[in-house]
Amino acid sequence: MSTELLNDEACGLRERKKRETRRALNLAALDLVDEKGFAAVTTEEIAARAGVSARTFFNYFPSKEAAVIGTTAEELESYAAALEEAVPGESPLESLRRILAGMLAPASIDRELRAKRRRILLGEPALAPALVGNNIRIENALTAALERRLGVKAGASLQPRLTVAVAIAAVRACIEHQQNGGTGRLERNIDAAFDHLAAGLR
Amino acid sequence: MSTELLNDEACGLRERKKRETRRALNLAALDLVDEKGFAAVTTEEIAARAGVSARTFFNYFPSKEAAVIGTTAEELESYAAALEEAVPGESPLESLRRILAGMLAPASIDRELRAKRRRILLGEPALAPALVGNNIRIENALTAALERRLGVKAGASLQPRLTVAVAIAAVRACIEHQQNGGTGRLERNIDAAFDHLAAGLR
DNA sequence: TGCAATTTTGCAGTGACTGCATGTTCGGCG
DNA sequence: CGCCGAACATGCAGTCACTGCAAAATTGCA
The missing domain is CATH 1.10.10.60 (Homeodomain-like)
Structure with missing residues (x-):
């Protein structure tokens, strides 16, 4: 894609x-x-x-x-574009699960770069604040994309930003869980997290 | 309290x-x-x-x-203590809604300081990265408290961290929504956000 | 080939942050 | 009350991130 x-x-x-x-x-x-x-x-x-x-x-x-x-504007646009185009039968939250999981997975070209990034960024606690700061950029790009997909004006509804922010937070929580020696595999935990989300966190 | x-x-x-x-x-x-x-x-x-x-x-x-x-360790402990003690008939998510909303509201002592903080911190975009960085501290403190409340070992379950992270993200999304000229009042939006959360984001 | 726009670079400066050595203040104990 | 050890404040010197500016090098295009 x-x-x-x-x-x-x-x-x-x-x-x-x-x-x-x-x-x-x-x-x-x-x-x-x-x-x-x-x-x-x-x-x-x-x-x-x-x-x-x-x-x-x-x-x-x-x-x-x-x-x-090292996040580039192109990457951001690419993720935003992926979110903007609706896939039949896929809710915004499900799209986000797919796209955010894809950001972590060393797929496509640049397999080594992605793997290296993931290993180093997640292994360096000193970068945590900068990483969450960077998430703001991602959140903004994805929020704008979701607004377009839903056909609402920017800022007209709380829901797009809320959905995106919560999805990102869920992924981040899984990563943090991992780093603190938590249980389970990252990919599996992300799946579980989104299931929890869809179920209203119990 | x-x-x-x-x-x-x-x-x-x-x-x-x-x-x-x-x-x-x-x-x-x-x-x-x-x-x-x-x-x-x-x-x-x-x-x-x-x-x-x-x-x-x-x-x-x-x-x-x-x-x-200027977040102090005492404040963190105070919020953590508030979350740790279970209120009958209140789910973790509901407790978090109450406590996080309380963090924003200029209540208790130090009314002026809290109001000033809120006004200045939210009015200064240059502080946004530092603020989300600071949220990590809050997230960790609240996660530990929720783990104690639920009687699970640290890192044994994904759920406490997920719940806390998502709740904080929801509040942050409302603030961001506000700053970007979004609709609605902050407090009302936070209520709406937690309702959405409890409903599985639709 | 030569001109204009873009990019690279060097230079000098500001200010955040740190380690270390020293002076100052506080709290306890005889 | 006075003394001592611990905690704290301070000054100093240094490193490094980051910026504006102007000159030099590079590129795209006519």
């Missing part, structure tokens, strides 16, 4: 180079965090390993955290 | 002074943010207005954001 969107399109040399640089920075950041831990990594190191100047780093990411997390 | 816990108890001169300093710093931070906006305030200013050295500021708060938000 729409993996093409993540690739090229509008492919001048300029655009391609920017994507490469961005990716190189993200990759360098992930590897360095993996090697030394988030706190011990400096933005200069990341820039150096990516082959750009220290100043250029901040042309691509507004903060060290953002470089490690 | 348990407003006493927030006050004195263990009241040597030392402890009292620490509380006063902490409070002075929090108040100074709030006022300064109100006057000039979060970005334009420096930790030195906050310390100066509170009458302590710049270095001492960081003995009380780990970051500028934390000083503005």
Whole structure:
């Protein structure tokens, strides 16, 4: 599904180079965090390993955290598009379950990158605040998409934002549960969580 | 309910002074943010207005954001205690609705402080990431309390964390809805949100 | 090939945050 | 009451994230 969107399109040399640089920075950041831990990594190191100047780093990411997390606008749009198109017989909550689970699963292209991301981001407690901060962006994008799908004006109804926020929270709770040594496998727990949600949390 | 816990108890001169300093710093931070906006305030200013050295500021708060938000361990414990004690005929979700709504309402002592906090924290978009980061602390405290109330071991069941995370997300969604110019009053929306939750989000 | 727009880079500066060493204050105990 | 150890405040020096600015390099296009 729409993996093409993540690739090229509008492919001048300029655009391609920017994507490469961005990716190189993200990759360098992930590897360095993996090697030394988030706190011990400096933005200069990341820039150096990516082959750009220290100043250029901040042309691509507004903060060290953002470089490690690395969520691109394209990804956001891709998820939003997936949510916007209604699948027959699938409720918004069910769509969200599918899409959010897909965000965690190392599927499609970039299998290694996704796996690496997941491993490192979830293994570094220092990133937790930045990760939930990043969720705001995801929530906003998905909320707008769901509003369009339901045909309501932005902010006219509480329901789209509520549904999205709660779904994200459910996934995050499962991740947190995992990190605190909780029981069960992540994917299975996410399924259970959404079942609970649909049942009104008992 | 348990407003006493927030006050004195263990009241040597030392402890009292620490509380006063902490409070002075929090108040100074709030006022300064109100006057000039979060970005334009420096930790030195906050310390100066509170009458302590710049270095001492960081003995009380780990970051500028934390000083503005100012959530104390006592508050956390107080909310946790409120959740832990089961009220007959009240489900966990209903307890959470009551307690989280209470966090927003300028009630009890410190009416002005609470009102000021709410106004400033919600009016400053730059604080949004820090606020959701702070929610992690609240979530952890409430999760532990709910686990105790339900008599399950920490991490043994997904449900406590899921319930707490989802309830917090619901409240946050209402706030976000508000800030984005959404419809309705906050308190009424929170009620509606928890009704939706209990109904399985439709 | 040359021009205009975009991007990279270096430089200098601000301010958050930390470790350490030192002075100051508090609480208890003889 | 006075003394001592612990807790706390402070100053200092340093690191590093992040920013604005202006010059240099690169790219797209005529």
